[in-house]
Amino acid sequence: MQNSSKEAMPGGMGSFRAEVAKQIDLSGFVWTQPFKLVVNFSVSKEGKMENIKLLESSGNAEFDQRIIDGIKRMRKKKWTPAKRYGEPVESFYTLPLNFNPPK
Secondary structure, eight states, rough: OEEEEBBBBBTTHHHHHHHHHHHHHHOOOOSSSSEEEEEEEEETTOOOOOEEEEEESOOOHHHHHHHHHHHHGGGSSOBBEEEEEHHHEEEEEEEEEEEOOOO
């Protein structure tokens, strides 16, 4: 018997990452080295994505804001909340995002 389960996005995390990528406008940015951003958010007992925060910056405030704005556009998507002992609970997720230079 399982005592807890992790939240789930419809279609899985691969689908969520693909949707996030579609929501981010990278026009006007050029970079030559790969870098990583880390975003943290919570999923409420009701399945709502909340408290979206940047944990690791790209070093460019405008770029960071575009990433956060893109993820915030995903808040309308409903998650299946995590459960503990069969009851929905708030959970937290850390999303690392890797960016490679455009080819």
